[in-house]
Amino acid sequence: KAGVTQTPRYLIKTRGQQVTLSCSPISGHRSVSWYQQTPGQGLQFLFEYFSETQRNKGNFPGRFSGRQFSNSRSEMNVSTLELGDSALYLCASSLAVGNTGELFFGEGSRLTVL
């Protein structure tokens, strides 16, 4: 069974640009959540999607957005990039049943903003 797949794995952008990151969850998983990981702040929750609906949102500005498609694949977008957006962006999927809180993470997309 394939794990959570994130693309691209690495990317470099300049300030002011926008970026779109993609996440394919484990087959059968309907919940997809996104986290930002930086050395200073650690892992911080961005948002969570279930059945194409955003169920939860973290404390990030409106430049950060996402969506989920009918096949559960998800994308997140960051517009007007700032230097501080440089981070590892992790996607996690879950069966969304049983409420165990166990998430399966992808290997992340490492974004560098110059």
Place this chain on the structure above:
Amino acid sequence: EDKVVQSPLSLVVHEGDTVTLNCSYEVTNFRSLLWYKQEKKAPTFLFMLTSSGIEKKSGRLSSILDKKELFSILNITATQTGDSAVYLCAVPNSGGSNYKLTFGKGTLLTVNP
């Protein structure tokens, strides 16, 4: 606001040593506490704890929760170089979502041969 504090932030040991990692938490509505291991890739799930005093064990790793004192520990016995990683502790959001996790900053464990 939910809060998770891990200590120490980093730890260097020799192979064969036993280590104890700490995690304290503050949540309005506690439901569970989770431990993850992160090497240079995706965090991987280790344990989920919901009840006080019941040890969860997997090989050389074990973990226990104290809901009265609001902390958990992760023990690793007979450490190996492959145990070198960041160990993350997390709690699900008090507001009800099990998919919105609040993470601690992690403990960087380095095991030297």
